[in-house]
Amino acid sequence: MPQKLILDTDPGVDDVLAILLSLSSPELQVVLISIVFGNTHAPVAHSNLLKIYHSLSKEIEQIPDAQSRYGRLAEPNQKTMLALGEDGPIGGEKAVAAYFHGPDGLSNITETHPHFTAPKLDPSTPHEHLEISTKASYEVMLDILRHEEDDSVVIVALGPLTNLAHALRTDPQTFSKVSRIVWMGGALDHPGNTSATAEFNCFADPFAASEILEGCKAGLFEFILAPLDITTPHAIPFSDLIHPSVVKIPNSRGELVETDEEPTPLQAFVSAMLVRVRGLQASFGLEDSMEMHDPVAVWYALAHAMQKRNSPPLEGWKVVQREFKIERIGELTRGMCVTDRRGTGESNNTDRSKDEDLKSFGIGKKDEETGRMGEKIPKAKQLPWVITKTPGIDELRRVLLGRVFGTKVDE
Template sequence: MAPTKLILDTDPGVDDVLALFLLIASPEVQIEAITVCFGNTTVEKAYNNTFKVYQVIQTHLDAHPEDAHRFPNFRKDGHRPHYAKGAQGPLHGQMNLAEYFHGPDGLSDISTTHPQYDVEPSFWPIDNPYLNLSAKPAHEVILDILGREPAGTVTLLACGPLTNVSRALSTSPDVFSRVRRVVSMGGNLDVPGNTSATSEFNFFADPYAVRHLLEEVQKVPSPFQFTLVPLDITSKHTIMFDQLIPRDAVDGEGRAAQLAVPERPIEAFISTLLRRPRKVLSQLGLTDDFEMHDPLAAWYVIRSAAAEIATAEGWKTIKRKFVIETAGEYTKGMCIVDRR
C-alpha cells in the first residue's frame, strides 16, 4: 500500500528526536513536512535540532551503507520534506520552556558537551539535500500541504505545543478541514501531570491553542478526527535506560568510557541525548526508565496508517469530554474532564 502522507509538527527535544528517527525508519508513512515550534527549547534551537538528526543519519550511513534500507524516509527517491519554522511562543500568556529537562539546546546540552554534533555549514543552504527549506511560517506550510493533497489523505502529528496547528486552523478552516486526522501527544485525563501537579507540558505550554482546537473541531466545514495520545497511555510505555545506553558508556566519574564494542553513530548520538534525562530523573528519585511520550504517538500513527478510522489492531480509542484550563493559578493546562 502507498504510505500515508504525514505532517510532523514538533519542538525537537529528546523524545521528539526519537520519534523523528522512528518516522524516518517507517515505510508506512511519507513525511511531507516538518514544522517546528517553541516548547522543549526556543524555536531557533529546536529548528537546528532537526538538522542534527539528518546529519547523524548521513554520518551513520557513510560508515554503514548497508543500513540504507532501514531509513526509507531519508532522501527517499529524492523526496524532501518541507521544513519550516513556526511559533516562537504561545497564543497568549507567558512562554514556558522545558529546558530544565531537555537542556538549554533541547538535546541535553550537546552543543556544549559534544560539539561534534553541531550542524555543518553544508546543511544550511536552500538546496539542502535532505529538507526543502521554506521561508514561509509553519502554519502556512501546513495549509499548503493540506490544500494540495486530496482531502482526507494527510495525517498531522503534533508532538509539541499546538500553537502552529491552531494558527493553521484559524487562518483557513476550510483548507484545514481537509486533514485526515490530527494526532496530538499531550494532556492528561486521569493521571497526574508531568509539568505541574495537574498538567502535561505540551498543553501547559499553550493551553489557549488547545482550547481553540477543541472548540473549533466540530465547526469546520468537514469535522476532522482529533486523537489525543495523553500521559494516561504514554507514561505507561517505558524503556529501561540500560537498554538504551550501554552499561559501560560512562565510567564512575560520569566521563565517557571506552566501550568493548564501539557504538555506531546513531547509537552514540542517542546515548548522548539520554544521559541528561537519566540524571534528572535520578535526582528526582524516579525509576531508571524513560517514558516514550512522542515515540508512542508516532508509533500509533505508523500502526494506524492504513486504517480508515482512528483505530488499529491492538489499539482502542475512547471518546472523552473535557475543557482546558488556560489561566488557573495552579491548574494552567489542566484537562477538566466531565466525569458525570
C-alpha cells in the first residue's frame, strides 16, 4: 500500500524534479499538490504545475516506458488534487527567488519556449490527471487529514511553510494527525543561499517556519529537515539532466556524447528549463552540476514510506535531533536558524541578562547523553530531526534518473 503524500511546493527548477520523482515512485500516492509562493508568485507556480503535467501527459502518450514509470497517473479514481495556496508570508515582506529561477520560476520558458505552456483550463472539462480545487490549499490539506486515519499522511514541503502555518493556526488538532512533515529548508552549519545566513524557504517566511518549528517542539507532530547542509553536496551533473541534442556537455569522463535521438517530452521540458540555470551557476563559479535540494526531501519520504512517526531511519540514512530557533525580523539574519554555540549547558538561546538563576542551567557541565557541553535536551520537549546522512549521491542519481527519465545509470 503506498504512502499518502501531500506535496506543498512552489514549482521552480528543482521542484520540477522533486515533483516528477514523487509521481514516478510507486511507494507514494500524491493525494494533494498544494501551491505556495516562493520561487515565483503563487498563481504563476500554479500554472507551472500545469506545465509539468502537460509535458508529463505527452511523455506517457509517446513513450511506452513512461506508462509504467508513471503508472499511478492512469489508475481510475486516483486523481491528485491541486489547490492554490498563499501568495505571501504570514509576516514580513514578500520575497521571491526570481534571481535564480527566472521571472516565471522555470527559467522564463513561458517566453522562450511557449509550446510548453498548458492549454487554458476549461471549467466544463475535467483535467486528465488532476482534480482542481477552488478552496485554499490549507483548507484542502485539513480536509484530507480529517478524513484519513491518524499517522497515515506525510507532508513534504518544498517551499516556504506558509500554507502549513495557516493549517496549523486554523485547526491544530486536525493538523497534528499528520504522520510527519519533511521540509527542504534551513541552514544550520552551512552558509545561506539567499543571504549570508539564510536558506531561501526559511528567509521567504520565517514567521511560518518558526510556528511550525514551535508546533513540533510542543509535541504536535514530527518535523524532519533536509537543510542546505545535506542537500548542497547532492548534485547531479548537468550532462545527466540536459539532453545532448539541446546542449553538448562533457560527461563525467570528459566525453561529448553524440546523438541523433530526439529528447522525450520530459527531457525537452527539463533541458529547456536547466540551460539558463547552468549558465547562471557558471557565472557564480560553481561546478557544472545541479544541486538536488528538493529531490532529497522527496527521496527521504519515499525511502521511509509507511513508517509510523518517530520510527528510526533506514540503513544508509541518519537523522539527529537539533535545538534551534528561527530569526524572524533580523536586518541581516532574517530566516537564520540560530543554534546556541556557547557550550555552557544553558537552554537554547538563553539571554543571560534576563535570567535570574544561571545555576539552574548547569553551566559548564558535560551532557552525559551527548558527550557535549551544553547539549542537554529537556525531556518534555520534542525536537526536530535533521537529516545528516543519506545513502549517497550515486544512489540518488540512480533513483532519480531511472524513475523520472527511465535512464539507466552505470554502476
